[in-house]
Amino acid sequence: MSPSKSQEPHADKPVEGFPVHLAKDSRAAVVDIFDSRTATPEKVTKSLIKNGGCVIRGIVSPDHIAEITRDVRPHILKDQPWEGEFFPPETRRVTGLVEKSPRFTKSVLGNSLYQTVSNTLLTSTHKHYLGQKLEVSVSPPQVNNTIVFSIAPGAARQELHRDDQNFHNELPSLASHEDYTIGRDCALGFFVAGKKTTKANGATRFIPRSHLWPITQPPNEELCYYAELEPGDGFMMLASAYHGGSANTTIDQERLVFSCFMTKGIFRQEENQFLANSLKSLKQYDRTLQGIVGYNVSMPWLGWVDYEDPRNLLLDEGEKRERLH
Ligand SMILES: O=C(O)CCC(=O)C(=O)O
Numbered sequence: 001m002s003p004s005k006s007q008e009p010h011a012d013k014p015v016e017g018f019p020v021h022l023a024k025d026s027r028a029a030v031v032d033i034f035d036s037r038t039a040t041p042e043k044v045t046k047s048l049i050k051n052g053g054c055v056i057r058g059i060v061s062p063d064h065i066a067e068i069t070r071d072v073r074p075h076i077l078k079d080q081p082w083e084g085e086f087f088p089p090e091t092r093r094v095t096g097l098v099e100k101s102p103r104f105t106k107s108v109l110g111n112s113l114y115q116t117v118s119n120t121l122l123t124s125t126h127k128h129y130l131g132q133k134l135e136v137s138v139s140p141p142q143v144n145n146t147i148v149f150s151i152a153p154g155a156a157r158q159e160l161h162r163d164d165q166n167f168h169n170e171l172p173s174l175a176s177h178e179d180y181t182i183g184r185d186c187a188l189g190f191f192v193a194g195k196k197t198t199k200a201n202g203a204t205r206f207i208p209r210s211h212l213w214p215i216t217q218p219p220n221e222e223l224c225y226y227a228e229l230e231p232g233d234g235f236m237m238l239a240s241a242y243h244g245g246s247a248n249t250t251i252d253q254e255r256l257v258f259s260c261f262m263t264k265g266i267f268r269q270e271e272n273q274f275l276a277n278s279l280k281s282l283k284q285y286d287r288t289l290q291g292i293v294g295y296n297v298s299m300p301w302l303g304w305v306d307y308e309d310p311r312n313l314l315l316d317e318g319e320k321r322e323r324l325h
Pocket residue numbers: 149158163202203204205243244245246257
C-alpha cells in the first residue's frame with residue numbers, strides 16, 4: 001500500500017528571514033503515513049531519507065501498550081520537575097526502560113521494522129589493513145536511549161532541536177534527498193503513542209526535510225508538522241531532523257509517548273546502559289536484544305571485557321560462549 005497523504009503543514013507564503021530554497025522544500029513536504037501491516041523496511045527507509053520522518057499506524061498492539069503503561073506509571077508518578085530549560089516542569093520522564101519494562105524493550109526497542117531500518121541507516125562498515133591483509137569490520141547499531149515522556153496540561157513547548165547534537169554531527173547542506181548518503185545520520189528515533197497524541201495535547205512536532213539542512217541553519221516553527229498519533233501508532237525520525245515536544249494546551253489530557261533512539265555501534269551511548277540496567281535484567285533477553293542494548297562487541301575491538309564479548313558475563317554455566325576473532 002502506498003502511504004496516504006497527511007497534513008500539508010504550511011501555507012504557501014514566504015517565511016520571513018529564512019532561506020527560500022530550504023523553506024520551500026520543507027513547506028512542500030507531505031509526510032508519509034504507513035499502515036504497519038503493509039509497511040516494509042524499504043518503503044520506510046526511503047520515506048525517512050526523503051522527509052526525515054514518517055508515521056506508522058498500529059505498530060504496537062493495544063495489549064502491549066497497556067502493559068508498558070503499567071510498567072512505567074509508578075515511575076512517572078515518582079519523577080520530579082526538571083529545573084533547567086530543556087523540559088517544561090509539567091513533563092515527567094522515565095528512563096532505563098530495559099530494566100523497567102521488558103515489554104517496552106521487546107515491542108518498541110526490539111520492533112523488527114525499527115531494527116531493520118536502523119540496520120540499514122546506522123550500520124558502520126570500515127576497511128583496514130592488518131599487515132598486507134585487508135579486513136572489513138562491521139559494527140551494527142545499538143540503543144542510544146530509552147525514555148517515556150508524559151507531558152501534562154499547561155506545559156509550554158520544548159524548543160526545536162536536533163538530537164544528533166550529542167554526537168557533534170557537522171552536517172553539510174544537501175540540495176536534495178537524492179544526494180543523501182547512508183552514514184550521514186548518527187541516530188534514528190522511534191516514538192510510540194501510549195495515548196492519543198494531538199497538536200493540542202503536545203504531539204512531537206518536526207520540520208520535514210530539515211535533515212538535509214546544514215548545521216548552521218536554525219529551526220523555524222512555521223515549518224513544523226505535528227505527528228498526531230492514536231495509541232500504538234509510531235513515528236520514526238532521523239536524529240538530524242529538527243523536532244521537539246509541543247505545548248499541552250488542554251486542561252485534562254496527558255500526552256504519553258514511549259521513545260527510544262538507536263545509534264551507530266561506534267559511538268558513546270547517550271544513556272549509559274551498563275549502569276542503568278542490572279546484569280540480572282539483561283539475562284532475560286535473547287542475545288540479539290542484549291547486543292542491541294550494547295552488550296556486544298563493535299568490530300573490530302570496541303566494548304570487550306577481558307577480551308571477551310560482554311554477553312559471556314550473562315551466561316549460565318555450560319551455555320555457549322561468544323568468541324572474538
Ligand atoms: O516529547 C517529545 O515529543 C520529544 C522529546 C525530545 O525531543 C527530547 O527530549 O529530546
